[in-house]
Amino acid sequence: MSDVEISTTVKRRDFLNGIATAAAVGAGAAIMPKPAQAAVTGLKPHYGMLIDLRRCIGCHACSVSCKAEFDVPLGATRSWVEYVEKGDYPDVSRSFLPRLCNQCSKPACVDVCPTGATWKRKADGVVVVDSDVCIGCKYCLLACPYDARFINPVTGSADKCDFCLHRVEKGLEPACVNACIGDARIFGDLNDPSSKISREIATNPVTVLRPEQGTEPNVYYIAADHSDEYTAAAQGRYVRIDTHRRQQERK
Amino acid sequence: MTSRRNFLKLGAVAATATAAITGTGALTWAKENRIKGGRDYSPTTGKARKAIPSACWQCVSRCPIIGFIEEGRLVKVEGQPNSIRTDGKVCAKAHAGPNQVYDPDRILYPMRRVGKRGEGKWKRVSWDDALTEVAGRLKKLRDDGQPEKFMFHYGRMKASSSKLVGMFLANYGTGTIGNHTSICEGAKWTGQELTWGKHYDNWDFDHTKYVLNLGSNLLEAHTNHTSEAQRLVKALADRRIKMVTFDVRLSNTAAKSTEWVPVKPGTDIAVLLAMSNVVMNEGLYQGEGEAFLSFCRATPNVNASTADKVAALKAHLASYTPEWAEKISGVAADKIRTIAREFATTKPAVLVTYRGLVAHYYGPEGERAAQMLAAITGNIDNPGGRCKAVGAKWKFPSGPKDKPTAKKLKIVDGFKGQAKLPTHHINHQIFNVIKDGSLGRPDVYMWYCYAPVYSNGDCKANAAVMKDETLIPYSVCINPFYDESAALADIILPDATYLERWDWEDMVSPNQVPEHYIRQPLVKPLGEARNFGDVVCDLAERMGFPLGIKNMEDFVEKSCEMTPGVKEAGGFEYMKTHGVWHDPKAKPSYYGYAKPVKAADLAKDGVILDEATSTYWNWKKAKVKTVEDAKAKGYAHTKDAYKTYIGQKIGDKVYKGFKPDKVNKTGYFELYSTVMEDNGFAPMPTYKAIPEHVAMKPDDMILTTFKVNVQTHSRTQNCKWLTEIYHDNPAWINPASAEARNIKEGDRIRVASGIGHIETTARVTPAVAPGVIAIAMHCGHWEYGRYASGKKSPFVKEDIVHDKQMWWKSHGEHPNWIIPNDPDPISGQQRWMDTVVNVSKSVSA
């Protein structure tokens, strides 16, 4: 079998090929108790995330676990949690909005990349960056309507959440999902109607961020507070957003 | 540099290829099928990271964890998926654990001061030199018959560490031991000791239907944080239970509650008493509450009937009407009534309290009032209620047989008369007491896991005494990090961080089933850092009283081999590989008080029934000379008689009851406390206005301090991943209060108390009650390394990478400069939340 051969070669690049392969085999054999639903639908997986904000306590476990997983440099964030505080005393609320790359179906970042370093994987819909190819022109950083990307000072390349592919391919959950104290984050296959994420999306009102940008995000929210300071200011209401990242203003 | 391209590209290929192999088409994993954790891979090489089970200690909750090692380096920490306490979750602080190990400002070698004390000049010495010096001083004191002149002061020292270090201190012979409970939640424990005995309440969120919270921020803090927070959030989201939170500001807990009720600081007692008033007057105690009353003491007469008790409670509470409480607390009478009714009629309901209720003048009365409300609604130690906590019971080596009788300086309970029942001591007074000198002074002051300068009130005074060599001749700091107190030491012994240490652990279980777990090193201690547990074994050896324990690992190993259950499961080896163990057959523990005492236990030598209290106790164990003396003096008035408590006679049965601790209370759940009475306080929970608040001028404000979810006290600001998120602690001020002082968002403001002032930044927000100014306690370090204070420790070489990445310039302001060390008159609890301050726009800005 060709992929087994790939995994036995010594070169790093080839070894990396092997990760995916070996993982898929291992996971397929060990973890999958029944044929996957996709076999029935005939569709490839399409990964997505659902964050149920009724269960989110704004604890930042997701952000910090992500930092650790990838040793994300200071100042940069693959994952962060915004606080939305609003109202007038004593009717004040604070809600939480964990953020990450939306793995858009129409990724604005991909459209502008001059080198082809970033693309959306056909296999599972995850938008990835190849740091070997990326020149760090920052075009995608500006094009992303969610400020989800950054230049990694170590590699000099664009970087962002990749749904923890290296874990996902081994049958693990993304680090932030595994860390989530409220079990607010659900990761899974949007193409599989029986997956938990599909079922939750089907049975709850969900929203995505900035749908008008046309990017078709694959990160969904239940009970998200979409308030923003701009609209509130226009209406004379108090809304305060704490981004808890270096970019103190939401862009 | 990594080549990810083919990996990224070939994800697709691989998936399809596999499809061919397995014949099931492209792969998907439903979430349900994914591995629950306990494994991790390098994102750059794809190699499995080595997983080692251990335990967190970023805060006192001590959750079980798994550490992941890549190329010899600790890269990641996650929750232990097999833990029944945490269900594999840990909080943000735990995830930042690697930052503790690799803090570029860490102390890696023993250091001896060379300049003047506090001057910041240090010389590296060998461990042998350091310990020869320390052991020399200690041994001399001991040989001179003055072991009490060695004062040991600790902060968070728990489980096996406290046992092994305790063994060392006991064998050395000093009883001059300080802790930090009186700056923590001592008043809560005193309140519990007066009502149900040994402290620690567990809130059974798995089964509750209603949560009433006064002053706990358990979704951000709490001493059993991760395990309780996740259960609470599930109860709120899955079972849609109602939760009402009283707080002076909108904590995240208040924000997640169904309702936030702002309350005037220090007045929750009034609200609680008024709620009890409603419950009694409206007959809502009937049913579970009434049944529970048979285990309560509500009158001087221990054998009173339930009707008598009801009458006594009604009489006591009569004047505490909701209207009365409204005037005091600012909470509308109707609201108090509604919440009281909901709480009393939704079964089971849990009453949750923490430092917001108790870190005040008369704090223990707050806890007693809470206990009363929980009791009369029948929500004590029941599924879904306020339970008596359970934790793992370890067996451990007890050390040398004959120990010297400990001698101690009476300096840890403050000055005479400062508090009547300091069951957890009054350690925030220690520097005042030392300065005063009339109660004696230690010759050697050693502190461990503790930040005396920073964490107590009145930083300036603390530092002044610690710096003064005439007051403290010799000081030893045990710390991996260079904090404000270490800067004032004579010698620093670099401790191993919690991720490099051994321990067994026993923290309370949120589900009433005890769990045994251990901490083991994830990496070898960096530099020459050494676990303090190992150091005390070494010190004892050097002073000629070996403990018979080689080091902490040895202690943990022996404990594993001695502890029933753990031993059978495979002992030390099992614990090293699995990290956690619990008895799979164990049932959650509830209603422990209602268990009968075995007749055999009552028949034991020395056991008698105290007529006045209907309490069985053991006069012999209480070291009373004769049974006649014992009977004459009685249980209540025999020193430490509580230690010999056997059971409580109620009617004609004898129950285990609510076992006393620290004070001679009966086995009843005491709503009526003769201990309080004997000490000149009202026997039943009583509201007393905070004197300083009564004397407030109209434009004064009340300063309150709090904790945030990503920082622990003074000890996590060196963690870059946490401090990146929270490095500044602006003062929360309500728009109305701000406007009255012409203060705008972001203004520099001056906050002045009786002992000084600080300048900080205003955060004008409706999320805090008018008249209250709230400042988180974590920021404003002036040492503790670059991430915390912007200042490197004196031991560190240039570290360009770290410096370049650190982007925040502000380090916040510490409120403890202006909070005096002020004990509550009952327990001696530091009154963190009572300080009256004057707030104005800063003139210098």
Next chain:
Amino acid sequence: MNAELLWGLPVIGYLFLAGVGAGALTVSASVLLRGGGGGFAGQHYSIARYGAFAAPLPLMIGCGLLIFELGSFEAGNWFKWINLYKTINLSPMSIGTWLLTGFIGISLLYAYTFLPKSPGLGGNKDSLRRGLAWVSVPLGIATAVYTGVLLGAMPARPFWNSPILAMLFLVSSLSTGVAIILLLKAVFPGKAKDEARTPMVAEYFKQRDNSAYILTASDLMLIGFELLVIFLFIMYAHLTVGAVKESVSVIQFGGSLSVLFWFGVVVVGLLIPAVIELYYVIPKLLNHQPFSVPLGVEIIVPIAILIGGFLLRYVIVVAGQITGPIGL
């Protein structure tokens, strides 16, 4: 202004210099073609020559600057930018890269054809020159427009996401292109006496001032046009709602960039030069008096236009980054 700029001075410089280069070349080529287009290009040769020489350097420096802004360069991978040439795709940056590269080559070749000081002296270069000129006009316009498209391609940057931006950049490019030619002409006037070797060349020098007039007059037109485009830009932004309106408010009164924009771009870069140019153009235009401009003015006006052109790029690049989609 809390936001950190991802694209800073290098990119601003790049957009400006590429615009100047493209503008100069386009102007040069069209002047050349317009001036009879014949072998000798008659009266306009000198102007075209200034333009031809003015173009390559800004284009090359501009592109060079871009490299400094690359994350890979900052991280020490000096030559990773080569990856830009390993592919071509629909990214405006990819298209722009190839476009500019080709354009730089052409500009160099084109400049080479102008090495002779007067038309006709270069022999067989004439047809090459003319051919290159025919290519340069559309390429120059494309390059100038592209700098606007580069920014405009992102819906996430409402300030930029407008077709008017490309127009604005085009007009500004041409105007700064004219300005650099005028500036060079003022600084390096050349010596008529020495060069008037043939009658034809002498005639050429006679008409030189006339061409300067034409240039100045067309610059005036460009400025007018630029003002119109700016007006449209702001008016449409003002009349809309939401993110675009909000983003454009940074250059409106009270906005953080308003002073720089209104004083730097509009007053210094457009109005003052326009007024001065008008002052000198009017007499000839209305009264057919000879067109003559003092040297000081000849230097100051183009510099003001160039400053204005730079500030325009500055304001736009910054404004686009400190504003974004509103709402979430």
